[in-house]
Amino acid sequence: MLVAMSSSEFHHRYGPWAVVAGASTGLGAEFARQLAARGLNVLLLARRRDVTEQLAAQLAAEFHVEARAAAVDLGAPDLLAQLRAAIAGLEVGLCVYNAASSLIGPFLEQPLEEKLRVIDVNCRGPLIFADELGRQMAARGKGGIVIMASLAAAQGSPLVTTYAATKAFDLVLAEGLWDELGLRGVDVVACRAGATRTPNYEAAKPAGKVPIMEAAPVVTEALAALGKRPSVVPGFMNRLGDVVLGRLLSRKTAIRIMSRTTRRLYPDRDDAGRQLLS
Numbered sequence: 001m002l003v004a005m006s007s008s009e010f011h012h013r014y015g016p017w018a019v020v021a022g023a024s025t026g027l028g029a030e031f032a033r034q035l036a037a038r039g040l041n042v043l044l045l046a047r048r049r050d051v052t053e054q055l056a057a058q059l060a061a062e063f064h065v066e067a068r069a070a071a072v073d074l075g076a077p078d079l080l081a082q083l084r085a086a087i088a089g090l091e092v093g094l095c096v097y098n099a100a101s102s103l104i105g106p107f108l109e110q111p112l113e114e115k116l117r118v119i120d121v122n123c124r125g126p127l128i129f130a131d132e133l134g135r136q137m138a139a140r141g142k143g144g145i146v147i148m149a150s151l152a153a154a155q156g157s158p159l160v161t162t163y164a165a166t167k168a169f170d171l172v173l174a175e176g177l178w179d180e181l182g183l184r185g186v187d188v189v190a191c192r193a194g195a196t197r198t199p200n201y202e203a204a205k206p207a208g209k210v211p212i213m214e215a216a217p218v219v220t221e222a223l224a225a226l227g228k229r230p231s232v233v234p235g236f237m238n239r240l241g242d243v244v245l246g247r248l249l250s251r252k253t254a255i256r257i258m259s260r261t262t263r264r265l266y267p268d269r270d271d272a273g274r275q276l277l278s
């Protein structure tokens with residue numbers, strides 16, 4: 001059980017500004033809410049500025065913090081310039097790289113450009129944020145970075161093959177930075193979330209049932225793990241599944257189980273899979 005630090009300690013280590021990349025809905029909006037509730041000013045980044053502006057106004061009114069919104073495309077070639085413009089003049093003590101792009105379906109049926117865009121948003125994006133903000137935090141000798149990975153990072157996950165591979169990148173990136181930046185006073189954690197009820201998860205219309213968490217406890221556990229360990233799996237059922245798939249079973253079996261689970265969740269995306277499993 002991870003014990004959360006007090007709001008004043010949290011503010012001292014990670015304030016005064018937090019940047020949340022992918023903050024308009026779902027887990028990102030919940031990160032913004034919980035960070036504002038701890039007294040941090042929040043900068044909300046997403047493509048839909050109207051949605052983040054509305055959320056920023058709500059958070060400012062409710063928690064008496066400064067809250068701003070900026071339109072940023074995390075997959076854009078000029079992401080570093082967009083990030084620098086958005087954070088100009090702000091002392092950013094905490095960065096949450098939350099957004100991800102994902103494709104569901106057979107690898108060969110997905111256009112190459114779309115798969116490369118998944119890599120841009122999910123891998124190039126967090127690398128740029130960690131480089132730019134990690135450098136500033138290390139110079140101050142304090143700060144924190146949360147990178148959203150996934151339980152899918154632990155093994156190949158058919159039908160979400162590219163997405164899962166990018167999440168493995170996110171996990172390993174955060175783990176390396178946990179040590180490297182940790183020695184410079186900057187806490188880094190990867191959040192290996194399992195299925196979480198968010199607008200984007202529900203928009204994919206999963207057909208089968210898997211244990212699902214609400215966004216709030218996922219975010220609470222991620223923030224509580226910051227400064228304590230390199231990665232966290234929120235939720236008891238997810239931790240159990242992680243131990244079984246990641247440590248007790250062979251990799252071959254774990255991949256097959258992920259294959260069956262994903263094909264049952266998304267039967268309409270997979271003709272080959274129906275044949276394979278029948």
Ligand SMILES: NC(=O)c1ccc[n+]([C@@H]2O[C@H](COP(=O)([O-])OP(=O)(O)OC[C@H]3O[C@@H](n4cnc5c(N)ncnc54)[C@H](OP(=O)(O)O)[C@@H]3O)[C@@H](O)[C@H]2O)c1
Pocket residue numbers: 021022023024025026027028029045046047048049051072073074075097098099100101121148149150151192193194195196197198199200201
């Ligand atoms: N939900 C789950 O079941 C689950 C499970 C495991 C891990 N995760 C991880 O948790 C994180 C959050 O997931 P989520 O379900 O809340 O939804 P998500 O689709 O990953 O993130 C949604 C947020 O990201 C923003 N976003 C997406 N693409 C963007 C881009 N190119 N540029 C700027 N902003 C962008 C969206 O805003 P705009 O559309 O306005 O740009 C929105 O605010 C992801 O990293 C995901 O991999 C989720």
